[in-house]
Amino acid sequence: MAENGTTLFVGNLPFRASPEELSELFSQAGSVASVHIPTDRETGRSRGFGFVEMDASDEMEQAISMFNGYSLDGRALVVNQARAREERR
Secondary structure: OOOOOOEEEEEOOOOOOOHHHHHHHHOOOOOEEEEEOOEOOOOOOEOOEEEEEEOOHHHHHHHHHHHOOOEEOOEEOEEEEOOOOOOOO
16 A cells, blocks of 8 residues: 555444445545555454545545545444554554
8 A cells, every 4th residue: 555645544434344345435536546454363354444545636635525424334434644654662
């Protein structure tokens, strides 16, 4: 996943949401470059958040305005620009 300023953090995902479903949803705002939904190492289940990389920053802004608070399977999505992961101590 590139850190080029066009990656979105998508929180409060339903656990059954698939990368394909997110790609289809976010493609309404523009071209989706990639989707990643981290899974728990032990259970293989979604961790309830994901990352969507858009092709352009204006498409990323459009996706935030369209999908922050959007209800997916009864869960209000939290969508904002992804920040670099902080160092763990």
